[in-house]
Every structure is written in C-alpha cells, then in structure tokens.
Amino acid sequence: MVRHGASDNAAAQIELHKKLAPRYAYRYSFEFSRLFQQDWHAEMISHVPAGSKRILDLGCGTGFFLAELDARHPGSVGLDISHEMLLVSSEYVPSARLVTANAEKLPFQPGCFDVVFCKGSLHHTRDHVGFLSNCRESLRRDGVLIMSEPCNDNPVIRLARKILYKRSQHFDEGDEGFTRKGIVRLCERAGFDVTLVRKYGVLAYVFAGFPDHLGVLRYVPGNAWITRMFIGLDRMICAIPGLSIMGFHIVIVGKPRS
Ligand SMILES: C[S@@+](CC[C@H](N)C(=O)[O-])C[C@H]1O[C@@H](n2cnc3c(N)ncnc32)[C@H](O)[C@@H]1O
Known part of the structure; x- marks a missing residue:
C-alpha cells in the first residue's frame, strides 16, 4: 500500500476502514473469536476505577467493545473517523452515543470524561502526542486513559507486521x-503518568484474533476450547519478564499528570 503523510492520513484511514467494516462484523461472528475479544476487553475494563460514569471509546470501530462498555456504563460514547464502521456500531449498540470525528481534533468539552479507552486506534494516527494530548484534555483531572496497542518489542513480530502492513490491502503501510x-x-510527553504497562495476547491472539484472515481456523474442531487454553497460557507468558516480549499487544493505563 501507499505510505501517506500526516495531512492525508485521515482520508486514507476513512477509505481503508470503509472496506474493513464488513470484515470486522464477520470477524466477531465466530464464537472462538468473540471469546478472545471478550477476555481482552475484560482485561482493559478491569482498570476502570469504581464509580466511573462517563466513558469514551476512541476509535470504537464496529462497536463490539463499546457494546460491553455500554452494558456496564449506559450512555457510553463511541467515536470513530469511519462512518461505515459506525454504521455497524449503530446496529450492535443502538443505545450508545456515536460520533463521527477525527480523534486528532476531538469535539468534546475539556474534562468531560472519567475514562477514555483506545483499543487499536492510536497506531492509525500520525500525531501520536497530539492524539494523546487530546485524550488528556477530554479527561477530568483524576480520569484514566486505558489503551491497548500493537507491541513491537519482539523483532520477529516487528518484522512480520512491517511485511503485513506493506503487502496487505487491509493495512496502511504508514501504521x-x-x-x-x-x-x-x-x-509522558502528552502529560500522563503511566501507572500500568502489561503485555497482552500471544497464542490466542494469533489463533482467535483474525478468523477473517486465517479462515481455516474456524473449521478447527474445539476452537473455542483451544482459545480458552491459549488465553490461560498467554496470561502466564505475559506475566514472566523474559517471555513477555512475545506479547502482540501492550496495555497501558495512564492518569493526567497533576
Ligand atoms: C483496528 S480498528 C479497532 C476498532 C475497535 N477499537 C476494535 O477493537 O474493534 C481502528 C479503528 O480506529 C479508527 N480510526 C483510525 N484513525 C482514526 C482517527 N484519526 N480518529 C478516529 N478514529 C480513527 C478506524 O476507523 C478503526 O475503526
């Protein structure tokens, strides 16, 4: 794919995700894929402070995570740059508030959220510090940012991603x-104190994360059982310092610096 500069990246992401919207809906239609995603979501949601009410999911996509947030925190807000992704969200989560906007220019009053989630959208943007500064501004002073982004600590994973992002039409080379x-x-540059960093997803990420790409996996007998086993193993792998480099994602929790 073509490498885009910062100025036209937003347009490129809109175009890319127009094509990806039906794939995401398909991805989440398999039980073993849903099991994995639900575990991932539970990991992220476990960092929400008690009493949080106003929740924003930045880059909510087709709304599978937002549906879980909205069930626990009614009135959650989902924002995405792609109208097509949000159309799927509006079917999944009819009760949530959906906003089509660029996360690099957030349309909210400062301090209006208790929690901002970002699952896999920061790496689609080019001005990372700007994106994160917007998150900080939209949080109240004791609010929390909870993110999960692709992790490239492992050189093998870094190389595999580079090749995939370059070759596949389902990614943008600049991501x-x-x-x-x-x-x-x-x-830290965007004004957060990072309070937690944890790797997430090794075997279950590969096995259950992308049945739209690795279609054969949906025919594997017992794939839900295997996914559960891999989730347990991944948790152990990610907790061991020498092995956690194998994690495909990194979960980060941050609080606005006072
Ligand atoms: C990898 S998908 C993740 C979607 C969802 N969070 C999930 O886990 O299924 C990334 C999402 O970020 C959105 N996105 C990319 N750039 C964005 C931007 N500048 N502002 C808002 N959303 C953006 C895309 O449209 C897409 O829906």
Whole structure:
C-alpha cells in the first residue's frame, strides 16, 4: 500500500476502514473469536476505577467493545473517523452515543470524561502526542486513559507486521506498532503518568484474533476450547519478564499528570 503523510492520513484511514467494516462484523461472528475479544476487553475494563460514569471509546470501530462498555456504563460514547464502521456500531449498540470525528481534533468539552479507552486506534494516527494530548484534555483531572496497542518489542513480530502492513490491502503501510519504551515516552510527553504497562495476547491472539484472515481456523474442531487454553497460557507468558516480549499487544493505563 501507499505510505501517506500526516495531512492525508485521515482520508486514507476513512477509505481503508470503509472496506474493513464488513470484515470486522464477520470477524466477531465466530464464537472462538468473540471469546478472545471478550477476555481482552475484560482485561482493559478491569482498570476502570469504581464509580466511573462517563466513558469514551476512541476509535470504537464496529462497536463490539463499546457494546460491553455500554452494558456496564449506559450512555457510553463511541467515536470513530469511519462512518461505515459506525454504521455497524449503530446496529450492535443502538443505545450508545456515536460520533463521527477525527480523534486528532476531538469535539468534546475539556474534562468531560472519567475514562477514555483506545483499543487499536492510536497506531492509525500520525500525531501520536497530539492524539494523546487530546485524550488528556477530554479527561477530568483524576480520569484514566486505558489503551491497548500493537507491541513491537519482539523483532520477529516487528518484522512480520512491517511485511503485513506493506503487502496487505487491509493495512496502511504508514501504521506502526510501538515499543514499550516508545509508547510510555509518548504518554509522558502528552502529560500522563503511566501507572500500568502489561503485555497482552500471544497464542490466542494469533489463533482467535483474525478468523477473517486465517479462515481455516474456524473449521478447527474445539476452537473455542483451544482459545480458552491459549488465553490461560498467554496470561502466564505475559506475566514472566523474559517471555513477555512475545506479547502482540501492550496495555497501558495512564492518569493526567497533576
Ligand atoms: C483496528 S480498528 C479497532 C476498532 C475497535 N477499537 C476494535 O477493537 O474493534 C481502528 C479503528 O480506529 C479508527 N480510526 C483510525 N484513525 C482514526 C482517527 N484519526 N480518529 C478516529 N478514529 C480513527 C478506524 O476507523 C478503526 O475503526
């Protein structure tokens, strides 16, 4: 695919996700894929402070995560740059508030959210510090940012992603994962104190994360059982310092610096 500069990246992401919207709906239609996503969501939601009410999901896509947020925190807001992705969201989560906008220019009053989630959207943008600064501004002073982004600490994963993002029409070549150090530094530059960094997803990520790409996996007998087993194994792998480099994603929790 073509590498886009910052100025036309928004248009490129809109175009890319126009084509991806039906694929995401398809991806989440398999039980084993849903099991994995639900575990991932539970990991992220576990960091929501008690009493949080006003929740924003930045880059909510087709709304599978937003549906879970809205069930726990009615009135959650989902924002995405892609109208086509949000059309799927509006079917999944009819009760949520959906906003079509660019996360690099958020249309909200400062301090109006208790929690901002961002699952896999930061790496689609080019001005990372700007994006994160917007998150900080839209949070109240003791609010929380909870993100999960592709992690490139492992050179093998970094290389595989580079090739995939370059070759596949389902990615933009300019999108990139983050190293642990790199994403922590970005958060700090945007005015966050990082309170938690944790790797997420190894075997279950590959096995159950993309049945739209690895179609054969949906025919594997017992794929839901295998996914559950891999989720358990991944948790152990990601908790062991020497092995956690194998994690495909990195979960980061940050609080606005006072
Ligand atoms: C990898 S998808 C993740 C979607 C969803 N969070 C999920 O986990 O299924 C990334 C999403 O970010 C959105 N996105 C990309 N750039 C964006 C931007 N500048 N502002 C808002 N959303 C953006 C895309 O349209 C897409 O829906």
